[in-house]
Amino acid sequence: MKQSLGVCYYPEHWPRSMWESDAANMVAAGLSWVRIGEFAWSRIEPQPGSFDFAWLDDAISVLSDAGLRIVLGTPTCTPPAWMADKYPDMFAHDARGHIRGFGSRRHYCFSHAGYRAEAGRIAEILGDRYGRDPRIHAWQIDNEYGCHDTVLSWSPAARDAFRHWLAATYGDTDTLNTAWGNVFWSMEYSSFDQIGLPNLTVTQPNPSHELAFRRFSSDQVVRWHEVQVDALRARTDAPLIHNYMGRVLDFDHFDVGRSIDIASWDSYPIGFLSDRLEASPERRAQYLQQGDPDMQAFHHDLYRAVGRDGRWWVMEQQPGPVNWAPYNPAPLPGMVRLWTWEAFAHGAEVVSYFRWRQAPFAQEQMHAGLRRPDDAPAPGLDEAARVAQELSEMPAVEQVQAPVALIFDYPSEWAWATLPQGADFSYFRLVLDCYRALRRSGLSVDILPSSARAFDGYRLVLAPGIASVPDALFRALGDRSVVFGPRMNAVTRELTIPDPMGPAVPELDVTVTRVESLPPGTRRAVAGGGAVHRWMETLEGSATAVISDLQGAAVLVGDGTAYYLGGWPDPELWKRIISEIAPNAGLDVSELPPGLRIRDTKTLRFAFNYGSEAVEYNGETIPAAGVTWWPHQPMDCA
């Protein structure tokens, strides 16, 4: 399928007189998709049961007549004021017990049955009207689940639903008490009605209690989501999509993705570097107008795994400065094009910019669009048009299996967020550090869920930080090169310590007998260069030490195919580990210049320069914010 471009558009924000020229300008810029409707409930159903579809029919006609394919959103992330009147208890509560009320968006608790039914009702109504309309080429359900920390809710509705979930999960309180170790501190329950949410306790609650609440909360998102999926599946054959966010980890995206067709995500590279990534001030300054060089690619690769058959889009692409990060600089000239091509290189079918024209009002009035509020073109528009032109001049970019697989597992994020043991221990960060090291070595990577069982073709698999590994995964990995750890199999699925203790790697005699978390600024230097920081394990057993610290304690043990890593490597140690293992795995690696990243597709190698200076690579000078590609035959996967 040929890659294409799109844009997010809000006809309800603009005078009717602008719609035709907007549509014509979109087409002129080379855009072929337009997403509409996802925040428009108050215009579709201004009063309960009273609908106004005239404007929406009209907008669909105008856009479609201009040649655009439409993605229609269900507006369930912004219930109107009358809904809040009808269900005053529909809101989430924060962990302190305060209501999170009307006045912005995502003001609902996933556990509120009344609102869940209303969301199903509006999906049915929209499905009835537009489900067979050929102008609607895809559907988006809700918008950015989990954005603004909305998965975890401490509302009465959530508490009641949690008790039902516990009863269904454990059957009786004795089973639950045993599973959680509630004998500790006399926390035993004799009735599910005694069990509260794990907030407002004197000191930390039982981690098993908290993990159960996190699993429940993820399940509630899935359950909520599937009400709309069911409503739409019965009414349309168009693909169903949800637009995920960056580093939102409170629900299992693989579970949500299972019932729909295409994964998409909202990519805001500069905003994310500012508001959700750990980085030194120097690094923030270095990538201030570009974004982190691995954050986007990581999510591209992640959501390619979430999408059915690898189908995924960028539903919202940052086109200029945003409004919501602590500081909001502009992208370097060229970055909008770079980001777009990077998505295509990683397999995106569509990249859709957010938004067509900067709104002159409300919360996002300082969020750039492809056009300015006065309708003049903004700098991003030219870059989008250039990509459209480039796309038109070449065949489709085709994906190929990467030589390296990296496993990403949402429950591990919850486990270590619940039981960090070190204040800055983050599963996501650990995996991103590993991903970054692979990419700096020039490798293309596939991300897989921990439920993956098909590893044919991968020369190397990495599985850092997986809290509880299913035995079947070990079996499926066979005897290919795999790097496990740190912190693998350190807990059961109930967040208790297994006996025998982890990591329980088949045929590798190693046990983690003690762990240490290290504060920022401290490290354990490793013989030969590099260091462990943040997390250090004591390894026992007969497995061969491949890398050890200066005191002779093993840091990496392995037998030439299976390896276990007993610490959190710094970048230099990551590089050594990859250099150590890659040759055996039949992988060529070489360190890329800082800021440069490459991605191999079926016939091309793409190179992206996230740096603010030109770099030399492969005999070419790639300018700052530059992207280039050339024919390339990736290594054979076998």
Place this chain on the structure above:
Amino acid sequence: MKQSLGVCYYPEHWPRSMWESDAANMVAAGLSWVRIGEFAWSRIEPQPGSFDFAWLDDAISVLSDAGLRIVLGTPTCTPPAWMADKYPDMFAHDARGHIRGFGSRRHYCFSHAGYRAEAGRIAEILGDRYGRDPRIHAWQIDNEYGCHDTVLSWSPAARDAFRHWLAATYGDTDTLNTAWGNVFWSMEYSSFDQIGLPNLTVTQPNPSHELAFRRFSSDQVVRWHEVQVDALRARTDAPLIHNYMGRVLDFDHFDVGRSIDIASWDSYPIGFLSDRLEASPERRAQYLQQGDPDMQAFHHDLYRAVGRDGRWWVMEQQPGPVNWAPYNPAPLPGMVRLWTWEAFAHGAEVVSYFRWRQAPFAQEQMHAGLRRPDDAPAPGLDEAARVAQELSEMPAVEQVQAPVALIFDYPSEWAWATLPQGADFSYFRLVLDCYRALRRSGLSVDILPSSARAFDGYRLVLAPGIASVPDALFRALGDRSVVFGPRMNAVTRELTIPDPMGPAVPELDVTVTRVESLPPGTRRAVAGGGAVHRWMETLEGSATAVISDLQGAAVLVGDGTAYYLGGWPDPELWKRIISEIAPNAGLDVSELPPGLRIRDTKTLRFAFNYGSEAVEYNGETIPAAGVTWWPHQPMDCA
């Protein structure tokens, strides 16, 4: 009018036996004013409707008989415990919804009608008793509106009053929905009763909603205030005063000031440097015992504009260490005198020290007075007496119009606090940076409200950061040298983006097409020296670039009289801008030594050394914490 000194005194805190000697000692030190009564409600009306005026009558007699002029305060910032019993719902709530109850001061919500009436009642009673008493030379209404963040209240009373204010302001919800852009995120209302206060939302509320709440909150202060003004106006001819605070910006002081006669403020230079000014650790250490060299002068000039006919006082002057800042060092010897003379040089009629004697109990027991708790003289007393002596030996200091005007606009503070776009964007700080640059260049400055229309005599006007400029202001400025921007006219009064986009400076072809906020530590260097930090605008149009950045982007454009500044200058760039423009405007500027500041009056030039080392200036050696003056003819204003 000859300048004079005063002091704040609490006879109710001391045995009756000390009053006569206190009064005599005040007079002996050269003080002529004494403020009393503003916290004494529980002694004036110990039980509801039951009054005890004997002690107050007595105190007034003692003080007046000693030759002191009395300022009598209404005690409405400290309602007694019985008031809280009577109106359990009279308290403000914080943004999380928690009550801000009895037990300190300012424990009332400006929107509570019951308490507002009680405040009017006590003002009437005091007015009835003392309004025609010639010993009462002035009245202070309440105390430090807005101190302890008390303007914004999220109480039920505030919510109800806000709905009425909205109904009165917008008439119907359609108008409000359109004005605020509530179509965004389906935030449209069909009834004013659906509108809550802009707190406890999932993510940020609509900025228009928040700005309306800020405007409402300021109006509530004015409305509350005028109940007492009306009560007293009918009962006295003495001037009415309120004592404002430093950097309290949540209400429009010009609006409060309109109904009264004299502006006053409470000047705590060392406390303010510690608790409410941005400064590097080095700068904090440099001015640890002196206070920021521009903070006091800025407020002097600001409140001179707030006072009717330029009448203003310092009602409370720091006399030694305070108790309420994070750290409370002592002033360098000489600073109490310096601060006092600085106020007179800027036009204060009276400087009144807070307080006569350090209280041995309660919240402010560690706050220095002119006398120690054991009644021995504290270091500040000698300095006050020295000023009194100096005053007695010279004629009145007379004010003269400054050559430079700087516009200060409270609604702009609210606009940018609501929509900062960069986490450290502060309107106040922007204006203070500009003021500091002018002062470091040796210029005296008048501060004017954005409602000012009389600019005769000003050679240069600066108007940084004004969110929405009335057209009439442009007309009034005529063709004198004016520096506008940054961020001027960037929004409408409803906090939406205007079309055409700002700054809309007449006859200057410049449009701000994009803005960027820059994190601390990053900057855009400017050709020729200096840099923009924090805020950078992209300027388009045919206006001549006077200063550009290293990439050639215009930073300052202008035609020789009107200039637009598209960024937040660092100190060096501010200096360059002033050096660039001053000669054309007929102003002589030269950089003063660090820590030295000058102020020109009708016949004198004063110099103040805020530094901790002596400096050479004008052929004199001015010691640390020194003040000096000499005859000087300011430049002709025409």
Place this chain on the structure above:
Amino acid sequence: MKQSLGVCYYPEHWPRSMWESDAANMVAAGLSWVRIGEFAWSRIEPQPGSFDFAWLDDAISVLSDAGLRIVLGTPTCTPPAWMADKYPDMFAHDARGHIRGFGSRRHYCFSHAGYRAEAGRIAEILGDRYGRDPRIHAWQIDNEYGCHDTVLSWSPAARDAFRHWLAATYGDTDTLNTAWGNVFWSMEYSSFDQIGLPNLTVTQPNPSHELAFRRFSSDQVVRWHEVQVDALRARTDAPLIHNYMGRVLDFDHFDVGRSIDIASWDSYPIGFLSDRLEASPERRAQYLQQGDPDMQAFHHDLYRAVGRDGRWWVMEQQPGPVNWAPYNPAPLPGMVRLWTWEAFAHGAEVVSYFRWRQAPFAQEQMHAGLRRPDDAPAPGLDEAARVAQELSEMPAVEQVQAPVALIFDYPSEWAWATLPQGADFSYFRLVLDCYRALRRSGLSVDILPSSARAFDGYRLVLAPGIASVPDALFRALGDRSVVFGPRMNAVTRELTIPDPMGPAVPELDVTVTRVESLPPGTRRAVAGGGAVHRWMETLEGSATAVISDLQGAAVLVGDGTAYYLGGWPDPELWKRIISEIAPNAGLDVSELPPGLRIRDTKTLRFAFNYGSEAVEYNGETIPAAGVTWWPHQPMDCA
């Protein structure tokens, strides 16, 4: 009495089949004590009034039969879920008013009469069953009062009890109003029912109000505690113990200790350095795996004073990494032995490790034990066994009075926490700084309460920061060398300023006329070396200045025996002060190498190397984490 070792054990956490081998292994390791039961309420009384003692009887038999002496804990810090059902209002509230509910531990308000009675009831029931059982050699009441900030509760129960306490303390509101200075800000009350808890005020509450609440809160702990003391005293002759915590200061430990027999505390050196001590990042890194070299010794000396007749234990000793600090590194090899010996050198009768085996579940699953979760020995076990062996080879370590006394006074902590005047002023830290300086000079120290009156044998007494000194203390000190101050007698017991102002040292003419707090990074250099930081007083009077600052202001005044210190010395100044005074007091001092500490007992000098490098001392090389001792005759106390 010969020193011995113990361990904390939770039979209810483990299969019955492990108990015998556990007991045998304890004995084999040289342990003689085992603490059980303190968290087991839900197993002892699974439903209200329905008891299961079979398992506990069994466990006692197994442990005792193996030769272990048992400490039985009352389980009142972990009331079961049914208790929360019975008393839904039994919980403490935090200062914002939020409930601190069920789900962890210490979930009760000390002021809740219903739960207090339940705690007495379970103590009676346990006392009835086991009070005369000879296998129970000691009782522990509750667990770690005050841990997790549980002393101060803002619950309705606390508010009501506070009103009664106030009525009982002050008799009438006039007396209270006068004592607190409530005339200030019209805070006067006419009924005790008007008085709330000092939270949720607009700005700080009256410090006298807050101090009264702190005194009340401490009294509530004592009252709560004594209900169980009374229940057990009537039923057993075994000694009663409570296990205190490190740097928990919200209740007066001397008051709690008065009714029981043995003080004990829970010593977590590495956790405490990470979570409750001020230290630079460099210092944290230096002692990362050892803990602060003075924190443990300070508490040893403190709790020796709290215990009746100097009897004290370490009830819980860190044996490896803990789970609850921000970062949790492992102890250096040797530290478990060092900590144990250090406790014995300071007079501990028993050191008991927490815990026998690491639990595989619940909140503390990452907390090391002497054995791993898989029952293999953990590194701490060998070190414990080595200490047991060493103990068996030598006579009992006997205590001797130290030559130096340091006074510690809980009400002073409350006073300065309430009225810090400088944001980082901490009484505890001030005293610890002083203690550290004494120890770095090689001195052994006794800590005494401010109620101490027997000072025979002390050559030097230090009394820093005591808010209100009883006259009788001055008399008791006689004419031995004493260093008072800073901040001594600066307030009355009601937290108001006395007249005359402090420090009121008999026969030393010095008055503190002004105080200053100094922000971090600023200092007042002292002539001859060193500096004052954080706190600086202005001293007046005829007392001789012994040390002055560079401007000539006195910092230390004295007459050769009594000294007053008018500031907070940095380490170098502390060293100078001790060097100045020690010779006159007949004390030999010399600076120890960094990280080395010594402690003298009746016949031995112990040396402990907290450093991570070996040090030379007394002709010996003491390795990192090493401890050594040799015969030594301490100086004669007369």
